[in-house]
Amino acid sequence: xxxxxxxxxxxxxxxxxxxxxxxxxxxx
Amino acid sequence: xxxxxxxxxxxxxxxxxxxxxxxxxxxxxxxxxxxxxxxxxxxxxxxxxxxxxxxxxxxxxxxxxxxxxxxxxxxxxxxxxxxxxxxxxxxxxxxxxxxxxxxxxxxxxxxxxxxxxxxxxxxxxxxxxxxxxxxxxxxxxxxxxxxxxxxxxxxxxxxxxxxxxxxxxxxxxxxxxxxxxxxxxxxxxxxxxxxxxxxxxxxxxxxxxxxxxxxxxxxxxxxxxxxxxxxxxxxxxxxxxxxxxxxxxxxxxxxxxxxxxxxxxxxxxxxxxxxxxxxxxxxxxxxxxxxxxxxxxxxxxxxxxxxxxxxxxxxxxxxxxxxxxxxxxxxxxxxxxxxxxxxxxxxxxxxxxxxxxxxxxxxxxxxxxxxxxxxxxxxxxxxxxxxxxxxxxxxxxxxxxxxxxxxxxxxxxxxxxxxxxxxxxxxxxxxxxxxxxxxxxxxxxxxxxxxxxxxxxx
Numbered sequence: 237x238x239x240x241x242x243x244x245x246x247x248x249x250x251x252x253x254x255x256x257x258x259x260x261x262x263x264x
Numbered sequence: 265x266x267x268x269x270x271x272x273x274x275x276x277x278x279x280x281x282x283x284x285x286x287x288x289x290x291x292x293x294x295x296x297x298x299x300x301x302x303x304x305x306x307x308x309x310x311x312x313x314x315x316x317x318x319x320x321x322x323x324x325x326x327x328x329x330x331x332x333x334x335x336x337x338x339x340x341x342x343x344x345x346x347x348x349x350x351x352x353x354x355x356x357x358x359x360x361x362x363x364x365x366x367x368x369x370x371x372x373x374x375x376x377x378x379x380x381x382x383x384x385x386x387x388x389x390x391x392x393x394x395x396x397x398x399x400x401x402x403x404x405x406x407x408x409x410x411x412x413x414x415x416x417x418x419x420x421x422x423x424x425x426x427x428x429x430x431x432x433x434x435x436x437x438x439x440x441x442x443x444x445x446x447x448x449x450x451x452x453x454x455x456x457x458x459x460x461x462x463x464x465x466x467x468x469x470x471x472x473x474x475x476x477x478x479x480x481x482x483x484x485x486x487x488x489x490x491x492x493x494x495x496x497x498x499x500x501x502x503x504x505x506x507x508x509x510x511x512x513x514x515x516x517x518x519x520x521x522x523x524x525x526x527x528x529x530x531x532x533x534x535x536x537x538x539x540x541x542x543x544x545x546x547x548x549x550x551x552x553x554x555x556x557x558x559x560x561x562x563x564x565x566x567x568x569x570x571x572x573x574x575x576x577x578x579x580x581x582x583x584x585x586x587x588x589x590x591x592x593x594x595x596x597x598x599x600x601x602x603x604x605x606x607x608x609x610x611x612x613x614x615x616x617x618x619x620x621x622x623x624x625x626x627x628x629x630x631x632x633x634x635x636x637x638x639x640x641x642x643x644x645x646x647x648x649x650x651x652x653x654x655x656x657x658x659x660x661x662x663x664x665x666x667x668x669x670x671x672x673x674x675x676x677x678x679x680x681x682x683x684x685x686x687x688x689x690x691x692x693x694x695x696x697x698x699x700x701x702x703x704x705x706x707x708x709x710x711x712x713x714x715x716x717x718x719x720x721x722x
Contacts, residue, residue, distance in 0.1 A: 237582045237702055240709045244285040247717040249303055253324050255331060256292070256301045256711065260473040260520065261449045261623050262603035262682075264360045264411040 272337040273317040273329060278345070278673050281309070282704035286717075292704040296677045297332040297345065299595050301704070303717075304328075342663070345676050349659045352600035353607065358409040359400055359442075360604060362612035362623055363393060363429065365414065365422025370453050372490045375524070375566070377559025378627040380417055380490075385425040385615040392617050392642030394432055399646045400609045401440050410437040412446040414469065415612065415623055420454040422615065430467040447471035451487070453498050457505035464517045471518045474499065478523060478532030479539050485528070500543070507548040519549040526556040526567045530576050534583060546589055553577060558690055560630030570691070574698035581706055585713075593703045593710070595677040595696070602679030605655040617643040621653050622684050637684070655683045672697070 282292040289306035304324070311319045317334055318325075328334040335341060367383040369376075385393075401407060412433060414426060430446070437444035445468055452474040463469040476499060477483045484494035506512055506519065521540065523533055533553060540546050555573045558564040568576060584591045604610040605621045613619050614626035619639040625631045636654050640647070662669045662680055669680045674697050685692035696703065711717055 237578055237705065240582055240585065241285065241705055243709055243712055244705075244717075245287070247286045247712055248288050249286070249290050249305060250718045252305065252321065253308065253327065254303045254716075255327055256303060256707075256716075259603060259682075260447070260471075260522070261362060261413050261415050262605075263601070264358055264409075264413070264447070 273325065273334040274315065274337050275312050276332055276335045277341055278676055279333060280673070280700040280704060282701055282708065285705065285708060292708055293328075293333055294594060294700070294704055295332045296595075296674050297341065297598075299598055299677060300331045301594065301707070302328060302331060302333055303708075342670070342675075346659050346663045348598075348676075349600040349602075349679065353659075355406070356601060356607055357406055358411050359397070359407050360411045360413065360607060360610040361393075361397060362413040362415050362604065362610075363419075364416050364612065364614045364626060365419055365425035365429070367417050367615045367627060368421045369416060369418040369451065370421070370489050371418070371451050371487055371495060373487050375486070375526070375556050375559070375561070375563035377561045377563065377624070377630065378417060379629050380627065383615050384422050385429075388643055389613075389615065389617040390425060390429055390432075392644075393429060393613055394436070395646060396613065396619065396640075396642045397433065397436055401436070401442075403650065404609055407440065407442055410440075410442045410444050412444075413612075413623075414446060414448040414450075416449070417615075417627065418451055418454070419448055420450055420459070423454075423459075425615075426463075426467060434468070444468055445470050447473070449473040451475060451495070451499070452502055453495055455499075455502045455506075457502065457509050460502075460506045461509065461511055461515070464515050470516060471520070473520045473522055474503065475522045475524060476500070476536055478529040479535035482529040482532030482535070500539070503545055503549065504543050507543075507545055512548060521545070521549050521551045523551070523553045524556045525553045525573065525576065526563075528566065530568060533576075533580060537580075537584065537587070541587065550592075551584075551589075552592070553580065555695070557692070558685070558688065559624055560628035564690060570693055570695070571698055574695040577695050578699050578702050578706070581703070585706060585710060590710070593707050594700075598676050599679040600676075602658065602681065602683065605653070605683055606658045608653075608656075609650070611639055613642055617641050621655065624684060636687075658683050668693075674700070 278296040280294045284291050284306050290303055292301050293304055294301040365385045367381050369380045434444050448469050477487050480496040483496040487495050556563050556567045581591045611619045611621055612623045619642055620637045622637050625637040667686045669675050682692035
């Protein structure tokens with residue numbers, strides 16, 4: 237995770253903001 | 265003097281917030297009340313944290329309000345979540361019936377809580393199943409879907425019962441103008457490609473859950489036949505045959521490969537991922553892990569602690585992302601109906617004809633004398649009125665603070681996870697409770713790789 241997080245070091249938001257099975261048989 | 269008409273707002277109590285990232289710091293904020301998220305600058309989020317929501321730009325404030333990241337001051341959020349859960353149960357338009365057509369299984373997995381025997385669902389019980397389904401559809405209006413969950417023991421050892429019951433259940437669905445679909449949890453040993461496509465095309469089994477507990481050396485230590493023979497190669501060959509069949513891509517069925525994780529096999533999970541990649545199966549099937557849990561036994565004592573499992577899962581998710589896969593990081597839907605047990609008419613019917621409100625009771629010696637989960641014997645004439653169901657008051661119990669879910673921020677996407685485990689005194693809290701902030705970070709990594717963020721180093 238630490239390695240992957242480094243990919244985010246230089247990113248920015250393009251705008252001011254942006255709006256972005258384990259119980260298999262117990263549930264349909 | 266003009267009074268502002270904008271209601272005072274505050275941050276919801278049902279939020280997860282990532283660590284700050286990026287050249288100009290921003291965060292991902294995820295609402296468990298809406299299952300939606302926003303990327304917000306640190307500067308703006310600081311205004312929220314300091315109680316100055318009115319200082320935010322109007323468009324941002326409105327979007328955060330719409331996504332329930334901000335809520336009106338004084339709103340009783342927990343009461344609204346509980347009310348939403350109850351409404352979803354009341355308005356449920358799916359009759360979900362679990363059916364165990366066989367009490368037997370080829371495997372003798374050491375963490376399984378069931379006691380198996382060579383018994384298949386007979387005609388008398390199958391007639392009882394049909395009577396029961398008809399009665400339920402007559403008793404409660406508003407159904408639009410009939411969903412069958414084939415379960416076990418191993419359902420494919422009751423294939424004759426599946427072949428016998430399915431046309432009758434499909435006819436019943438047509439008669440009531442309902443959609444019909446089925447799902448199956450199977451060990452995969454008998455799931456040849458030929459049988460897979462029969463189940464999909466003729467019996468409308470559209471979702472399969474198949475277990476591989478790690479690469480061969482791990483899986484074959486514990487998921488062995490009753491006489492100790494390995495099962496990994498048989499299951500893998502079946503999966504390869506299904507994926508290689510040109511019919512699979514367009515058949516609409518989902519296949520989930522589940523790896524039950526405890527202290528003995530967690531280190532073998534990555535090796536399994538490699539095997540699945542090597543055979544190009546991750547392109548066709550969805551892989552996931554789940555902690556080994558108590559099934560009326562002590563299996564959970566060999567499990568990783570919740571915290572350690574959450575850390576293990578994060579590392580696995582990171583590896584999958586690095587390998588170009590798309591693991592499920594954040595729930596995209598709420599969980600107002602926690603499980604079968606809180607649905608008004610859902611139940612599991614076992615090969616002996618007993619109906620339960622939970623899938624984990626039948627054939628488990630620890631529950632043999634426990635009447636709490638038993639609903640009826642389907643071979644007997646049906647009672648005119650359904651007997652009161654355990655856990656019908658589950659959401660009231662949450663609201664009353666009888667379980668810690670009362671004050672948990674992931675309640676809307678979890679629902680309380682497993683009423684039975686809470687009743688047994690075992691915490692069933694899901695991993696996301698412990699690792700949601702890091703999942704948000706991984707979600708931002710994924711967005712960045714999809715080109716959704718601006719990279720100023722380019």
